[in-house]
Amino acid sequence: MKKILILITAMFLFGCNEKIYTVEDFKNNKELLDEYRKKCKNGEIDGDSLNCQNSHKAMIGLSRPTNTGKWTD
Structure with a gap:
């Protein structure tokens, strides 16, 4: 029973994380x-989150x- 409770708790905690977006x-x-x-x-x-950093x-x-000397958007 403890293993099931731990598994459910872990799934809840990791399942609620916000999507991480890349710099691109x-x-x-x-x-x-x-x-x-x-x-x-x-x-x-x-502010230390990956999304804030990215x-x-x-x-x-x-x-x-850019390396062409032109500014990007």
């Missing part, structure tokens, strides 16, 4: 990027010049 996901979807930057800034999401990296990547 954020670069390709401005609305998603804006949504997560807002959530990270207002403390709705922990959204920050995407913003930095989008504001840097």
Whole structure:
């Protein structure tokens, strides 16, 4: 019985995690990027989370010049 309870608890805890988006996901979807930057800034999401880190990296990547000397979006 204990094993079943532990299994159910583990499934609940790991099943409720938020989807992790990659830097490329954020670069390709401005609305998603804006949504997560807002959530990270207002403390709705922990700033150390992967989504906050990846959204920050995407913003930095989008504001840097490319190797052709042109700025990205």
